[in-house]
Amino acid sequence: MINYLEMSKAQLTEEKETLTKAYETFKHLNLKLDMSRGKPSPEQLDLSMDLLDNKEYIGETGIDARNYGVLEGMPEARRFFAELLGVKSDEVIVGGNASLQLMYYLIELGYRNGYPDSEKPWKENAKNKFLCPVPGYDRHFRITEYFGFEMITVPMTPSGPDMDIIENLVEKDDTIKGIWCVPMYSNPDGYTYSDETVRRFANLKPAARDFKIFWDNAYCVHHLTDTPDTLLNILQECRAAGTMDMVFEFCSTSKITFSGAGVAAMASSKNNIDYILRNMFPMTISFDKINQLRHVKYFKNAKGVAEHMKKHSALLKPKFDKVLEVLNEEVASCGDIAHWTNPKGGYFISLYAMEGTAKRIVAMCRDAGVVLTGAGAAYPYGKDPQDSNIRIAPSYPPISELETATRLLSVCLRLATVEKLLEA
Amino acid sequence: MINYLEMSKAQLTEEKETLTKAYETFKHLNLKLDMSRGKPSPEQLDLSMDLLDNKEYIGETGIDARNYGVLEGMPEARRFFAELLGVKSDEVIVGGNASLQLMYYLIELGYRNGYPDSEKPWKENAKNKFLCPVPGYDRHFRITEYFGFEMITVPMTPSGPDMDIIENLVEKDDTIKGIWCVPMYSNPDGYTYSDETVRRFANLKPAARDFKIFWDNAYCVHHLTDTPDTLLNILQECRAAGTMDMVFEFCSTSKITFSGAGVAAMASSKNNIDYILRNMFPMTISFDKINQLRHVKYFKNAKGVAEHMKKHSALLKPKFDKVLEVLNEEVASCGDIAHWTNPKGGYFISLYAMEGTAKRIVAMCRDAGVVLTGAGAAYPYGKDPQDSNIRIAPSYPPISELETATRLLSVCLRLATVEKLLEA
Numbered sequence: 001m002i003n004y005l006e007m008s009k010a011q012l013t014e015e016k017e018t019l020t021k022a023y024e025t026f027k028h029l030n031l032k033l034d035m036s037r038g039k040p041s042p043e044q045l046d047l048s049m050d051l052l053d054n055k056e057y058i059g060e061t062g063i064d065a066r067n068y069g070v071l072e073g074m075p076e077a078r079r080f081f082a083e084l085l086g087v088k089s090d091e092v093i094v095g096g097n098a099s100l101q102l103m104y105y106l107i108e109l110g111y112r113n114g115y116p117d118s119e120k121p122w123k124e125n126a127k128n129k130f131l132c133p134v135p136g137y138d139r140h141f142r143i144t145e146y147f148g149f150e151m152i153t154v155p156m157t158p159s160g161p162d163m164d165i166i167e168n169l170v171e172k173d174d175t176i177k178g179i180w181c182v183p184m185y186s187n188p189d190g191y192t193y194s195d196e197t198v199r200r201f202a203n204l205k206p207a208a209r210d211f212k213i214f215w216d217n218a219y220c221v222h223h224l225t226d227t228p229d230t231l232l233n234i235l236q237e238c239r240a241a242g243t244m245d246m247v248f249e250f251c252s253t254s255k256i257t258f259s260g261a262g263v264a265a266m267a268s269s270k271n272n273i274d275y276i277l278r279n280m281f282p283m284t285i286s287f288d289k290i291n292q293l294r295h296v297k298y299f300k301n302a303k304g305v306a307e308h309m310k311k312h313s314a315l316l317k318p319k320f321d322k323v324l325e326v327l328n329e330e331v332a333s334c335g336d337i338a339h340w341t342n343p344k345g346g347y348f349i350s351l352y353a354m355e356g357t358a359k360r361i362v363a364m365c366r367d368a369g370v371v372l373t374g375a376g377a378a379y380p381y382g383k384d385p386q387d388s389n390i391r392i393a394p395s396y397p398p399i400s401e402l403e404t405a406t407r408l409l410s411v412c413l414r415l416a417t418v419e420k421l422l423e424a
Numbered sequence: 425m426i427n428y429l430e431m432s433k434a435q436l437t438e439e440k441e442t443l444t445k446a447y448e449t450f451k452h453l454n455l456k457l458d459m460s461r462g463k464p465s466p467e468q469l470d471l472s473m474d475l476l477d478n479k480e481y482i483g484e485t486g487i488d489a490r491n492y493g494v495l496e497g498m499p500e501a502r503r504f505f506a507e508l509l510g511v512k513s514d515e516v517i518v519g520g521n522a523s524l525q526l527m528y529y530l531i532e533l534g535y536r537n538g539y540p541d542s543e544k545p546w547k548e549n550a551k552n553k554f555l556c557p558v559p560g561y562d563r564h565f566r567i568t569e570y571f572g573f574e575m576i577t578v579p580m581t582p583s584g585p586d587m588d589i590i591e592n593l594v595e596k597d598d599t600i601k602g603i604w605c606v607p608m609y610s611n612p613d614g615y616t617y618s619d620e621t622v623r624r625f626a627n628l629k630p631a632a633r634d635f636k637i638f639w640d641n642a643y644c645v646h647h648l649t650d651t652p653d654t655l656l657n658i659l660q661e662c663r664a665a666g667t668m669d670m671v672f673e674f675c676s677t678s679k680i681t682f683s684g685a686g687v688a689a690m691a692s693s694k695n696n697i698d699y700i701l702r703n704m705f706p707m708t709i710s711f712d713k714i715n716q717l718r719h720v721k722y723f724k725n726a727k728g729v730a731e732h733m734k735k736h737s738a739l740l741k742p743k744f745d746k747v748l749e750v751l752n753e754e755v756a757s758c759g760d761i762a763h764w765t766n767p768k769g770g771y772f773i774s775l776y777a778m779e780g781t782a783k784r785i786v787a788m789c790r791d792a793g794v795v796l797t798g799a800g801a802a803y804p805y806g807k808d809p810q811d812s813n814i815r816i817a818p819s820y821p822p823i824s825e826l827e828t829a830t831r832l833l834s835v836c837l838r839l840a841t842v843e844k845l846l847e848a
Contacts, residue, residue: 037492039491042488042491045490045491049479055476064466065684066683067466068678068684097520097712098709098710100707101707104707108536112535112536143706143707254492258490259490259491260491261490261715282569284522284525284528286522286684287520288521289685291685291712291715
């Protein structure tokens with residue numbers, strides 16, 4: 001195949017015809033495939049079915065997990081997540097089935113009541129801003145949009161968000177109240193923050209005394225290779241720097257056991273944890289402790305989780321490989337018209353098409369029966385200024401469907417590129 | 425025994441000595457009993473252990489309960505609660521493990537965003553008030569206290585809160601934004617609202633367009649006798665009156681299956697449900713659908729629940745009977761110094777001691793090793809203006825302990841009464 005960027009108008013027109021025919025062929029397949037969300041496949045969910053066999057309900061300190069109480073979580077569950085996150089048990093709250101709900105709660109709490117280091121609740125400020133490394137997780141951005149924050153984008157790099165920009169913004173502007181981070185196998189690029197990035201985060205000197213880093217460690221054990229990325233422990237770095245109050249870290253078993261029925265947890269300074277528990281007290285009597293105990297009995301500890309994650313990796317890795325193989329085969333040969341990430345973990349591949357084509361590509365795929373995450377979804381307000389990024393979620397479809405979907409995606413990408421080049 | 429109210433000072437002094445000796449005897453028993461919270465006993469929790477055997481995860485419409493999505497709840501779970509509450513499935517949201525959390529969320533949502541019928545969010549009003557029938561549930565009052573509502577008490581009667589007072593207040597004062605109700609086997613009196621009370625609620629004409637009735641039907645199937653109370657269906661009455669937007673109804677399986685790991689639900693007009701779901705969307709992806717499906721598979725329908733509740737009743741009824749028996753034996757014979765309720769369901773007996781003695785009685789019990797709900801807990805801000813009401817929660821302790829605790833309580837009550845009479 002020839003490099004599209006070196007093609008003549010005639011060659012491009014001919015290529016367009018060829019691709020249009022290929023696209024029509026796909027359309028006649030009446031596909032109905034979904035690569036839109038980072039959902040585990042049924043086979044992945046099957047891996048944890050034995051979890052449900054546990055019927056023990058008395059915890060190690062005698063707590064009956066079936067009954068009311070123990071808002072902060074079962075002691076063994078706090079210890080379990082403390083090990084996973086490398087903190088102390090009393091720096092952890094174990095919650096319900098969704099870490100997103102904990103993040104939402106903490107934005108809402110800051111908005112309504114502020115934090116111990118706030119001069120006043122965020123709602124009383126004339127303006128609040130939030131930093132959003134992009135591309136990022138749409139559900140993060142939706143929370144801060146919902147609470148009326150002005151979202152300021154910061155570009156991602158393979159070693160994390162651009163720290164020069166972040167330091168510059170945060171140290172000058174006290175209306176910036178926080179930042180969303182997915183520090184390991186970031187959504188959607190699959191980048192892991194470098195040690196330097198983590199250290200610079202831990203040593204930020206924000207103008208806002210109540211600036212909070214929302215550290216969503218969603219993929220902390222979600223490796224795809226035997227040589228996984230490593231991530232420096234931010235809360236330990238903060239402990240050393242005296243900045244633990246600045247970080248809320250989150251994780252969950254949503255993509256370890258059941259995405260709709262796992263256990264979520266958060267960690268921060270003891271100071272913050274006490275404040276949060278005091279404020280949670282009017283809200284509920286306790287989270288589901290049977291599910292907490294069930295998870296701890298099943299995994300025992302971080303080692304048990306790591307063993308389990310190898311089974312996920314065995315199911316996921318061939319899917320990621322297939323997508324990358326097809327993209328290499330169908331797109332790489334067309335010249336520098338697109339690039340994509342090759343993550344060592346997490347749930348996504350990030351595809352960067354030629355500027356101004358992502359929406360068109362996603363629309364063509366949809367019209368041929370393949371649903372991708374909406375173009376722009378990885379940006380605040382759903383707007384990718386380059387109209388370039390497409391998030392590929394390989395986890396859910398069977399591998400044969402994934403191959404078909406990626407071939408269609410490749411054809412659409414090439415067709416949109418050729419159209420764009422012909423416009424020029 | 426003689427009527428205390430007819431005793432001479434000398435007789436009272438003698439009685440005080442006798443009671444003090446009896447109290448000292450209890451103190452030497454080194455009791456450690458808890459009648460403070462409406463917690464099911466381990467035997468009650470054991471009734472539902474088979475629930476945990478369910479490992480089905482595909483719902484009747486093909487939804488995989490293990491995976492993400494379906495914020496409104498599994499369709500069969502919506503239908504299940506719709507039957508329990510006598511409404512339509514699309515008027516129901518099935519949530520997580522705690523109805524209290526749904527109530528908290530709806531107070532918070534009204535505070536922050538208001539409701540479709542609000543002129544503005546409650547937080548923007550100079551003043552917000554909430555009606556609190558008393559005695560009532562401390563966790564209700566704590567929510568409205570936390571959100572800064574001025575709480576206005578309304579006296580309870582055996583047919584429900586005083587509707588003359590409520591109509592008068594609500595129809596005049598547009599700063600009154602809602603009312604807490606436990607309409608069946610009320611906490612702590614065990615009263616069930618009469619048909620007339622329910623109809624008057626459904627036909628309220630509040631000055632505040634966004635006035636909301638928080639109808640916590642916590643004990644809707646929690647009967648203790650074969651001739652249970654009946655409660656008119658408020659949402660059906662509201663449907664007829666065109667006032668469905670005014671009511672949020674709540675229930676849960678907390679005291680049907682597991683108090684810490686049940687399933688909660690709410691019902692309201694379709695209009696409200698749609699509004700709430702739109703606002704919940706940024707908060708979470710879904711509640712725990714495995715637990716929802718597990719519950720529906722176990723009970724099938726309302727009939728299944730009713731059968732199950734007979735087993736609870738068999739465990740609870742003897743406990744209520746024992747408390748009443750001891751009170752009758754030890755206190756009724758002393759004249760009109762106290763009265764108590766005799767509920768046909770629910771979780772509490774409400775004891776009214778002589779004015780100004782409840783705190784003293786609870787303190788004496790505590791000093792002898794029996795923990796009761798704090799005196800005044802059933803009133804906003806924890807303040808019972810009469811210092812008379814004591815909530816007795818018979819469910820948790822074994823019957824022998826319950827007898828001992830109630831005998832101690834009786835001695836303390838009589839002693840505090842004699843002290844009070846001697847003061848006069």
